[in-house]
Each structure stands twice: as structure tokens, then as C-alpha cells.
Amino acid sequence: MLAARLSKPVPRLPPSVRRISSSSSRRSDALFVHRDTTYNNPKIPFEFNADNLKRAQEIISHYPPQYKKAAVIPLLDLGQRQNKGWTSISVMNYIAKLLEMPPMRVYEVATFYTMFNREPIGENFVQVCTTTPCMLRGAYDVLDTVCNHFGGIKPGDTTKDGKFTVIEVECQGACSNAPMMVVNDDFYEDLTPETTKKVLEAFAKGQKPKPGPQSGRRTSENSAGLTALTSKPYGPGEFCQPEFQ
Amino acid sequence: MLRLVSASKPASASILTKVTPSSSSFTGRRTFASTSARQGDITLTVDGKEVTVPQGSALIQACEAAGATIPRFCYHDRLAIAGNCRMCLVEVERSPKPVASCAMPAMPGSKVWTNTPLVHEAREGVMEFLLSNHPLDCPICDQGGECDLQDQSMRYGADRTRFHEIAGKRAVEDKDLGPLVKTSMNRCIQCTRCVRFANEVAGVEELGTTGRGNDLQIGMYVEKTMNSELSGNVIDLCPVGALTSKPYAFHARPWELKHTDSVDVMDAVGSNIRVDSRGLSVMRVQPRPNDDVNEEWINDKTRFAYDGLRFQRLTTPLIKQGDRFVSASWEDALTAVAEGFRASGAQDDEIQAVAGHLADTESMVALKDLINHLGSDNLTLDSVGGHAAPVHAVDVRSNYLFNATIPGVEQADCILLVGSNPRHEAAVLNSRIRKSWLHTTLEVGLIGERADTAYGYEYLGADAKAVADFVAGKTDFAKKFMNAKKPLIIVGSAITEHPDGPAVYNALAKYVEKNKSQLVTPEWNGFAVLQRVASRAAAYDVGFVPSRKASQTKPKFIYLLNADEVDPKSIPRDAFVVYQGHHGDLGAQLADVCLPGAAYTEKGMTWVNTEGRAQMGRAAVPPPGASREDWKIIRALSELLGAPLPYDDVLSLRDRMWEISPTLVRYDTLEHTSVDVALAGLKTLAAATASAKVSGAPFVKPISNFYQTDPISRASVTMAHCTRAFVKGENYGFSELSSKSEAAYA
Numbered sequence: 001m002l003a004a005r006l007s008k009p010v011p012r013l014p015p016s017v018r019r020i021s022s023s024s025s026r027r028s029d030a031l032f033v034h035r036d037t038t039y040n041n042p043k044i045p046f047e048f049n050a051d052n053l054k055r056a057q058e059i060i061s062h063y064p065p066q067y068k069k070a071a072v073i074p075l076l077d078l079g080q081r082q083n084k085g086w087t088s089i090s091v092m093n094y095i096a097k098l099l100e101m102p103p104m105r106v107y108e109v110a111t112f113y114t115m116f117n118r119e120p121i122g123e124n125f126v127q128v129c130t131t132t133p134c135m136l137r138g139a140y141d142v143l144d145t146v147c148n149h150f151g152g153i154k155p156g157d158t159t160k161d162g163k164f165t166v167i168e169v170e171c172q173g174a175c176s177n178a179p180m181m182v183v184n185d186d187f188y189e190d191l192t193p194e195t196t197k198k199v200l201e202a203f204a205k206g207q208k209p210k211p212g213p214q215s216g217r218r219t220s221e222n223s224a225g226l227t228a229l230t231s232k233p234y235g236p237g238e239f240c241q242p243e244f245q
Numbered sequence: 246m247l248r249l250v251s252a253s254k255p256a257s258a259s260i261l262t263k264v265t266p267s268s269s270s271f272t273g274r275r276t277f278a279s280t281s282a283r284q285g286d287i288t289l290t291v292d293g294k295e296v297t298v299p300q301g302s303a304l305i306q307a308c309e310a311a312g313a314t315i316p317r318f319c320y321h322d323r324l325a326i327a328g329n330c331r332m333c334l335v336e337v338e339r340s341p342k343p344v345a346s347c348a349m350p351a352m353p354g355s356k357v358w359t360n361t362p363l364v365h366e367a368r369e370g371v372m373e374f375l376l377s378n379h380p381l382d383c384p385i386c387d388q389g390g391e392c393d394l395q396d397q398s399m400r401y402g403a404d405r406t407r408f409h410e411i412a413g414k415r416a417v418e419d420k421d422l423g424p425l426v427k428t429s430m431n432r433c434i435q436c437t438r439c440v441r442f443a444n445e446v447a448g449v450e451e452l453g454t455t456g457r458g459n460d461l462q463i464g465m466y467v468e469k470t471m472n473s474e475l476s477g478n479v480i481d482l483c484p485v486g487a488l489t490s491k492p493y494a495f496h497a498r499p500w501e502l503k504h505t506d507s508v509d510v511m512d513a514v515g516s517n518i519r520v521d522s523r524g525l526s527v528m529r530v531q532p533r534p535n536d537d538v539n540e541e542w543i544n545d546k547t548r549f550a551y552d553g554l555r556f557q558r559l560t561t562p563l564i565k566q567g568d569r570f571v572s573a574s575w576e577d578a579l580t581a582v583a584e585g586f587r588a589s590g591a592q593d594d595e596i597q598a599v600a601g602h603l604a605d606t607e608s609m610v611a612l613k614d615l616i617n618h619l620g621s622d623n624l625t626l627d628s629v630g631g632h633a634a635p636v637h638a639v640d641v642r643s644n645y646l647f648n649a650t651i652p653g654v655e656q657a658d659c660i661l662l663v664g665s666n667p668r669h670e671a672a673v674l675n676s677r678i679r680k681s682w683l684h685t686t687l688e689v690g691l692i693g694e695r696a697d698t699a700y701g702y703e704y705l706g707a708d709a710k711a712v713a714d715f716v717a718g719k720t721d722f723a724k725k726f727m728n729a730k731k732p733l734i735i736v737g738s739a740i741t742e743h744p745d746g747p748a749v750y751n752a753l754a755k756y757v758e759k760n761k762s763q764l765v766t767p768e769w770n771g772f773a774v775l776q777r778v779a780s781r782a783a784a785y786d787v788g789f790v791p792s793r794k795a796s797q798t799k800p801k802f803i804y805l806l807n808a809d810e811v812d813p814k815s816i817p818r819d820a821f822v823v824y825q826g827h828h829g830d831l832g833a834q835l836a837d838v839c840l841p842g843a844a845y846t847e848k849g850m851t852w853v854n855t856e857g858r859a860q861m862g863r864a865a866v867p868p869p870g871a872s873r874e875d876w877k878i879i880r881a882l883s884e885l886l887g888a889p890l891p892y893d894d895v896l897s898l899r900d901r902m903w904e905i906s907p908t909l910v911r912y913d914t915l916e917h918t919s920v921d922v923a924l925a926g927l928k929t930l931a932a933a934t935a936s937a938k939v940s941g942a943p944f945v946k947p948i949s950n951f952y953q954t955d956p957i958s959r960a961s962v963t964m965a966h967c968t969r970a971f972v973k974g975e976n977y978g979f980s981e982l983s984s985k986s987e988a989a990y991a
Contacts, residue, residue, distance in 0.1 A: 032456035034467045042467070089467065102450035105467035111455040240343070 423470035448699025515854030553961030560870025597800035601807030605850035608875035610724030642924025659729035665737025747937030828956035841872035
């Protein structure tokens, strides 16, 4: 009996691919030291334009004067918007001067938050979410579509014509409408490879497609139609005692 | 990251309008006063032992007080609390998780355990994480043997690895912090002690952390060197080998070194140092904690100028023959001095002695005795105008000492700096002013040349006129000063050397007398003179000053004791010059005979700092070659000059010092001048300078190059590198290289 057992072919274990941990370590996309380049060095001047300066002063006025530096994040964002979507060293230096804080304190903030781009980006900034809910709903298909649409670039790259930059981002908080991507400041949700292409083509033409779900449903309502609260909501006075009607 | 403690009084709007030094200090960043009020004591139990600590202490301090050793990387007594290394975890009763004891205030009645299985397991976990990205390069790391990580991994480290990342450990590029601090950023564990030190103590707000998470790194973001006169302290602070000493790199291991506790002589603060030597050479200099003097810091000149002790040394007696020096035996050299003395025909006040910056107290006493025995009173100090008696005279100590004491600076609530840049004249003292400026509502005013002081100040003018305006109460600052509880006037040593010195002293002495209710009280003496030269306070104490008649006499025989700042023109051509010192610097060039003395690391001598605190330096290594301790040279020479000195050993010489002033041999303590005497001193000072006129010449900084101020630092290669990198603004070699290779990026 024992022999019979032994003669049975021992089932082989499937070849183990990940015996030891071998996920490639992901580094953030940019270096955390500044290098002077022709397009990014402290000699390039930067200043807020009149509108933004007014806005900046408004933002600064929200904080007590000795805590002026608390305005660093909104001001960096303002600077990034004025500077074609990226925060150059000149932007950081200018904001340090404006807020009377050591430049290093601004660099610390700008390098900590990933939404400050410290390298130039294209005209349209495409951020594809690949966090779990989106991933389960096909975010990688969307990402591949985007990359292939731009001629096989990789996340983090800019197209040759400088019109689009694609990056992969973590959760943007639109999980109920997964998968989604962000183009500039707008969310495009409920994407499929087809609708993704459509959105991108529109942007390439200089148009701005309607943000929100691309599947036709309204916000994050049930796509199969409502299952609850289907009746007409009753108005004031209905079902009340006669004296209150 | 920086902690801002309790808020009590908002910085007034006037702070925002203050003059800011251009580069590093930002007045706007100063926030709230945060002196924590002294509160009651609390009692808690640590490992079953009851311990009482002041309220507001961190738990780690309570544990230390109970005798439990808590491992730590990021926590440091003198820096703000970061709480990011997690090594100091302890177990607290009714706390579901281990608690970081550095970031947790001690609570009354709480029960803490520092030695339970939970604590050990937690610390072992932390250590495993720290080591997972730490290179295993201890054999080639300079920190080896004095590394906190190495030591603590002996207890908390695992004996086998679970690290199987194919991608390897985190790699971080090295930063170029200049010629003093060598970086090896792969070893960094991000404790941020260096960042906190640079921002809080040194006032270099350029060091910080960039990136986040695994990519967090310490650096300046832009390419810059760490331009601070206190930068060397980050080497001591670094618990791992990420920041090590560049000049000392790969020279010695800590266990090979002999430690000698001594005193620094590069400035007049008298920082306590530990001289580490191997064989005959000094390998490095490190600070020794002393809360009354230097806390735990020393400046870069103190720390790194030691290599100057190896170069340009006078090792044998030299006699000038024609236009060159010929080495000679001691006998010949001393005979040559005696013969030269007789041949010069110097009589009485024509015999001049000049005491330089690095002259120790014993040798100055011996030299003064010798010169006096020979009938002369011509005792000159090696400074501008040193041939005349100083403005403030030397009869009352409080006229020339830093009466407020160095720790006292932190109590001042209004400081007026006159003709001084403490950052370069007393860097460690300056860090105390900065500390006080950051944490209290201290106001600082400056009269003199503008300087980057590491704190904001109100600029009041550059000359004696500004002092007169201040005294007259014309400026806003003067009014604030009048209302301050503990006002402090810091008079720079350069004022004594300035033509308007008498006028300034006159004005200030009268001012202090007038406002004695605030400035001179039994608890507080707010008139402080900041000396910048190690020997100066002692020279004044022993009365190393000429009589009026002597100061006008043309000398025929000049004895230069460590005097290397003399103006060659002030030495008459026909005078016979003897130089005694340890370096072949300017003084030796002027000499007819050179007598090689010992440097401060080679003799156990007394040094009096700017507060008047006598401290004993100790010999770490023997003097090189034929050089001898300085007082012995003078004693030997006195025999040949026919006026033998009455002491044969250093103890009887110190008895003589006791006769001159007991304070010279009461080591490590301060003797305060009583209110009456201090006021009498000021009265005499005011009377003596009553006729002083104002020329209106602006005050200038006496130290233009912090890194080279004396023969030792001038002979030092490291200090020359620093001068090149920081003072002249030239690019230090390595920066250029790295910027080229990285230009291709992006």
C-alpha cells in the first residue's frame, strides 16, 4: 500500500515565480535634489502677475502675520498654475521671498507633495488612477490605452509635441466611478478604452469634453437605474392632518 | 518638524520691520515666545522606582533620571524633539501600544517599564527596519567604534537577516557640505538631528529634508555648502556615519586615541574641549559638555585648526645670522639673547615685552615679573593700540570682563552689540543669543559694521555717534532698552582698539551708571566686554599693561611672546627682537632669536576666558623637537639676564599667580564683581575718558576671516580650505565636479 502510494506521481508544485520578494522598488518619479538646467535654474525670473499677486495677498491675509508661512501650499499651487503647471526653482524661491521664509522650507514642502511637479509637463496633464478599486475595474486597460494613444510612451513621459503628460497616480477619491483619470483639473470617470480615447482626442483638438462619468450615468447613481427611493418624493403638506394641510 | 512650544506673547509687528541680514535669517519666521514657565515637580514610577522630575519633562528624561538607559537616535537634550526614530519605545501602563518616550511628556503617577519583552521586541523591530536600509560598511566607516547604531545593534539587532530585496538597499547620493563635513548619505537614518541643529542652533536654515517616505533625504536641495562656523557639531550629533569629519577621515579609530580634557584658545570663550591624540600628534578636537561655557558645541576653528599644529612649527631655537636663521642649542640661543640684550643697551622702559593672542597666563606672569625685575614697565599687548594702557584700565575686573556671564546671555531680554560680531568673535556665545532670540522676545540692537549674526537685529549705526544717540535715548531701541528687565550691553574688544574707544567707553560708562538700577544689580551686571583673544582677560588680570611713561618710550629690546599680530613698522630697526612662540609666523620673521615654545595642546596651563573664568588646559602631546613650555623658557632666560625668577616649578609659579590675583587659580568658577566695585570702576572709567573726542570713524569688524585668526589656524590646511570655500566664495573643488556630471539629467 505504501508502495502504491509512492508509485503515484507526486504532484509537482507550480514553478514558483515569487519565492522571495522581488517587486521592483518604486522610486518617486523625480530626483529630490535640484540640478540647474537651461529650463530650470534660479536665474530664470518668476513673479506673480497682478491677478495672482492679489490672490496671493488674499490667501496670506487668512493667516496671522507671524504665521504667514502657512500660506506656502496654496501659494505654491498658484505659482504652479501660473508657471505652466510646474513648480520651478524660481517659483519656490519667489514664494520663499514673498512669505519671508528660508527657501529650504519651501523646497521641503514642494518635494514632499507629489502634486507639485518639479519638472515641466505638457499642456494637458493626464493622471490615471491605478489604485485598487480602479485597478479592479480595468484601470490598467485605461492606462495602456492612454499610453498607446500617445504612441507608446510610458507613465511619466510627455508626448513629443508637448501636448500631454501621462502619469499614474494613487486614489483620487472617485472610486464609485472607477476607473477614472484626471485631465488637468477635471475628473473623467467610468472610463472604457473607447471613451478614454474619445476624451483624449477631444483634448488633442483643443476642446474640453464634459467632465464626469463618460458612461452616460449621472454622477454616481446606480447605472442599472434606481432600486430605492423610486417613488415621487412627497411635498410639503402631503399626508398631514387636515389642520396642517 | 520644528517644535514650537507654548505661546505666551505674539511677536510684535515691529519684529517684522526689523533689519534682516541679507542671506540667512528671516525675521518673519520668528513666532512666539516659548520659555516654558517653571512648574512643579511630578512623580512617576519607572521600572518600579519612584522618580521625581520637573513637570514638562519628556518621559525619556524621567527614565534617565531613574537610571534606565533608553536607546535613542533622534532625541537630543539640546535640540527640539522630533520623535521619528522610534528607538526609545517604552511600555506605559494602560497604553495599548509602546510609547516613544522622547515625544511623550512624563505624566504624574504613570507607571513605565523600560525593560519588558514587549519593549525589547518593539525596539528590535525598529532596529531591523533601520538596518534594512543601512549599508554593512562598518569596517570602512569612520564612525565605527563610536557609532550609536553599531552600539545599539549589539543589543537590539537581529543575528540574521530577513532582507531579500533584489533591488538592494536604498541609495542616496552624497551631498557636498564643504571642506569640513564628509557625507555618506547611504548611512543616514533620517534622525534629522543635523537639520534641527542647523536650523535652531547654528542658524543655517538651508539644511532640511526633501522628498518623502523611502525617498526622504537630508540635504540642501540646491547645491550649496553648509556655511556655518558651527557646522562641525553635526559630526558629533550624527548617530551614524552619515556625517563624518573630512579632515579626520580614515586617520584613526576612536579606540586608538588618548583623550585629554583641555581648553580651547582659538577665541576667548574658553570652550571645553577634549583633545584626542595618538602618539605625538593631535588627531582631532572634540567638545566637552560644560553648560556654563560652551554647552556641547564648539566652533569649526576650534575643532579643525588642529592640523595647524603640525605645520610651520618652531622646533629648535633659531639665531639670525645675516638674513637667515641658523638652528642652535638652547644654551647658545639663550646666551645670544642675553648678549643681544646687553649689546642693545636697553635700560628701564626701553625693554619691551609683547604678549600675543596665544600666550598662557603662567608665561605672561613670568614675563611680567622678568621685565619688572629688569626695571621696565613697558608691557605691551599684541593688538592695535596695545602699546598704550587700555581705555578701561585694568584696576577693576568688571571693566573688561563679560560680567553677564555666558549662560547669563540667555536671561537678557534686550541686547545691544557695540562694535562686535559675536558670530565670529565668540561663535558659541552667539548660538546662545540665537537660542534666546528664537524662544523669547529678546530684542537685539547693533552698532558697528553690519553682519550676518544668525538672528535679526535693529541696526542703529556704525560709529560713536550712534552710541551717543543711544545713550541720549533718541532711538526706539534705546527706549525699549530702558524698559527691559535685564538689558545687556556687549562691547566688542575692537572698541578698545578704535580711536573712538575712549569716547564710547565714556558714554557707555555714564549710561550704565545712570541706569544702574537695571544694569548693575546684585543679580545682574549688564555691562559686558566681549574679548576675542584667549590671552587677553588673563593679561589684564595680571596687569600686563604699560605705564604711561613706558608706553611713550622707544624700545631697544623687544620680547615677543606669541605675538604674531604686531605691526612690523612699530618695531624700531635697531631694536633687538626675541620671539618666543610655537609657529613660524609673522613674529618669528621679525626676530633676531627665536625660542620655540609649546602650543596649547602641549602644555598644562591656565587660561582665563572673557568672563574671567580660569580654566586649566592640559597637555595632550609633548612639545615637538626642542621646544619647551613657555614659562620655563622665560625662567631659564631670567638666569642669563641676571634677574633670576623666584620659582622653579609650576606650582610655585601658581603661588605667585595667587599673590597677583586668587581668581587666576580658582579654576572653573566665576567671581562676580560686587555692585559697589563695579560702579566705582565705571566711575573711574568715565572720569579717565572725560576729555575723549569723537572722530566719527566707523567701527569695523575685527575679524574679517573667521577661519584664520591666529598662527595655528593660519598654518592649518583645513582652515585654508575653509577660507577658500566660505570666505572668498570660491568654489570648493568637489562641487564643480558634481554639477558637471549631473548636467545631463532631465
